[in-house]
Amino acid sequence: MDKDFVKEITPKTQDFSQWYVDVILKAELADYSPVRGCMVIKPYGYSIWEKMQQLLDARFKATGHKNAYFPIFIPESLLQKEAEHVEGFAPEVAWVTHGGKEELAERLAVRPTSETIICHMYSKWIKSWRDLPVLLNQWCNVVRWEKSTKPFLRTAEFLWQEGHTAHSSFEEAEEETLRMLEVYRDFVETDLSIPVIKGVKSENEKFAGALKTYTIETLMGDGRALQAGTSHNLGQHFAKAYDITYLDKDGKLKYVWQTSWGVTTRLIGAIIMVHGDDRGLKLPPKIAPIQAVIVPIMGKESETVLNKAQEIYSILKNEILIELDDRNEYTPGWKFNEWEMKGVPVRIEIGPRDIKNQQVVLVRRDTGEKTVVSESELLPRLKSLLADIQINMFNQAKEFLNENIREVKNFDEFKQIINEKRGFIKAHWCKNGECEQKIKEETGATLRCIPFSNETTYGKCIVCNKETDTVVYFAKSY
RNA sequence: CGGGGCAUAGCGCAGUUUGGUAGCGCACAUGGUUUGGGACCAUGGGGUCGGGGGUUCGAGUCCCUCUGCCCCGACCA
Structure with missing residues (x-):
């Protein structure tokens, strides 16, 4: 998978x-x-x-x-x-x-x-x-x-x-x-x-x-x-x-x-x-032009499946941004990949098996997790799933951000991290433009911002060693 | 704007060394069989080989030149 x-x-x-x-x-x-x-x-x-x-x-x-x-x-x-x-x-x-x-x-x-x-x-x-x-x-x-x-x-x-x-x-x-x-x-x-x-x-x-x-x-x-x-x-x-x-x-x-x-x-x-990941785009539900896509698995009972898919589509379309992929020229597997590539947050699979059990399969793009949901609970479950994806995606990104903020005490450490790991580097800085310029010239990293913060910590500017209370973020940037 | 790389069908590539009929896979079109993680068979369409110039009987292939894209720097949202 x-x-x-x-x-x-x-x-x-x-x-x-x-x-x-x-x-x-x-x-x-x-x-x-x-x-x-x-x-x-x-x-x-x-x-x-x-x-x-x-x-x-x-x-x-x-x-x-x-x-x-x-x-x-x-x-x-x-x-x-x-x-x-x-x-x-x-x-x-x-x-x-x-x-x-x-x-x-x-x-x-x-x-x-x-x-x-x-x-x-x-x-x-x-x-x-x-x-x-x-x-x-x-x-x-x-x-x-x-x-x-x-x-x-x-x-x-x-x-x-x-x-x-x-x-x-x-x-x-x-x-x-x-x-x-x-x-x-x-x-x-x-x-x-x-x-x-x-x-x-x-x-x-x-x-x-x-x-x-x-x-x-x-x-x-x-x-x-x-x-x-x-x-x-x-x-x-x-x-x-x-x-x-x-x-x-x-x-x-x-x-x-x-x-x-x-x-x-x-x-x-x-x-x-x-x-994004190796499968393509991953869109947070609130910004996704299509929040869920229905992929009918047609097989021999294509008419029954398609009717059910259409029925579900017409109910959901007033509630969320949804699309029904009823193209006959592509296989379900192909469609799964296509919609994942496009970052659609949730895929709804409906096949003969589901119809028999009055259920649908929900697959979330952020984790790949599949859940079977009874048809009657679909709307509330879908809505809470979208909300959950929105938050989970933020948390994942937040975790990545936190893991990639590193505090350094001296310039050597700074250079090493910029070369090996990148990310944000938190360091004391004396507020002198020349020290900032030196960092840029020697490492390619720029001062991204002086954060809003109510805590003051004293330390030495990593370039000139002057005592300062200012901690700032550096990074290589786009 | 400096350094490096690439340019052949929509996409990915082979062909360039050693000049001699433009190829392959995917995609596309049509028909059929399929359908729970990129299905298969058959048939078919598609090329000023990035542009311009030169060498040659003959250039995708050799030479000159221009352009575009990608990567790494400098500049910036």
């Missing part, structure tokens, strides 16, 4: 990167396109994104945000107003220089992110303290001319949501930044079953133009970290560059305080790399 059922997928342990690409192609999540660095998200992959959109959008609405849409093109002059921001994004901006045959008077950037154009509009819209806060979100595509790409994790064009808010005080902006980080944590942990580490980015790693960047960091199956979502407190950097001012209650003209936050289709890559 454990291996060799799916020959088309390279085993994870043999070549993790190849395994990842195999799963994407075999599960029909995406395909390569004729455009360098750009992929096609196929219907099955896109339906996962649609579920993410639903689940996140509901949370954004619940926290008072409204959706809007801003242009994909940004005039060069507008992009250049915030110095740090331009410098950060300049190397990966795509430019439109012509409209038809006419050369444009001013080049247009294809948005790498929308702070600049949104800030331009905010400066027109915001006049009074009564206009604040502004709480907007945009679902769109962005383009970053990346040098090396990988499906979902890093593509030249990708889909995301970007929240952009404006507030009347630092405290309020900070509160919003942390609120949305918590929304992301809740979404990723509850709905995607992926445990995260919440924290703040170092000065070197923060978003270009931000005051502070908060992050949720996750760990992939090969021991590399992945930034799963970020929330930025932009301070007044953009407000000053784009002249976003309002007249406050006290009659004084003041700059607004801003935030921005985003998650992307990269999260689909995270689901694959955190949960």
Whole structure:
């Protein structure tokens, strides 16, 4: 029961990167396109994104945000107003220089992110303290001319949501930044079953133009970290560059305080790399476009079996996301493999034997465990099974994360673990950028985040030996 | 952008050393038998051998060049 059922997928342990690409192609999540660095998200992959959109959008609405849409093109002059921001994004901006045959008077950037154009509009819209806060979100595509790409994790064009808010005080902006980080944590942990580490980015790693960047960091199956979502407190950097001012209650003209936050289709890559196994994708029920699939085992009594399968399908379809695989050209075994590859959380088998006993067989994708359930109890059992899978997948991933967080006391130990085991390394750090840089240069690991924590432990910076109370996470990352 | 590898049917490959009729497995189509972990038989369709240029009577094969993809670094969600 454990291996060799799916020959088309390279085993994870043999070549993790190849395994990842195999799963994407075999599960029909995406395909390569004729455009360098750009992929096609196929219907099955896109339906996962649609579920993410639903689940996140509901949370954004619940926290008072409204959706809007801003242009994909940004005039060069507008992009250049915030110095740090331009410098950060300049190397990966795509430019439109012509409209038809006419050369444009001013080049247009294809948005790498929308702070600049949104800030331009905010400066027109915001006049009074009564206009604040502004709480907007945009679902769109962005383009970053990346040098090396990988499906979902890093593509030249990708889909995301970007929240952009404006507030009347630092405290309020900070509160919003942390609120949305918590929304992301809740979404990723509850709905995607992926445990995260919440924290703040170092000065070197923060978003270009931000005051502070908060992050949720996750760990992939090969021991590399992945930034799963970020929330930025932009301070007044953009407000000053784009002249976003309002007249406050006290009659004084003041700059607004801003935030921005985003998650992307990269999260689909995270689901694959955190949960997937040698048989393919494994989807947490809450994000699965198909939560259960009915595979009828037809044989000689095909009509009876199919009728029963259809009857069960029509009852369940109002309750969960379910599909009936009544294709006659494939054998049950073939279908089992196919749906496992696609990560469907539960398979329902119905065959002649089951009909005789008024039962069905439930098989869970996360553990492979089979249970026989009487037909009358099917719905409640199925619902509790889905809930159980959701939690079990989180627990499995959490266990893996915990096993792969290692605390080190010195740089030698650090290097050894990065080379042999990867994962997150917890270490004391003196908050000096040079020590951080040295670690990056000598090991390839970066400072992923400074975790939120109420405990303070004193120790020595693993690079310079200076006494410090700060413990941070390092890892090799995607 | 540096280092390495690969490119022949939808996919995986052989053929390249030694130039001489484009092959195999899977997938696909049709018909039949099957169906509780990738069934079988029969018949059939599908190729500018990644693109361009060159050498040659003749190039998948030799030479030059461009492009794409994968892996490892640097840069990034």
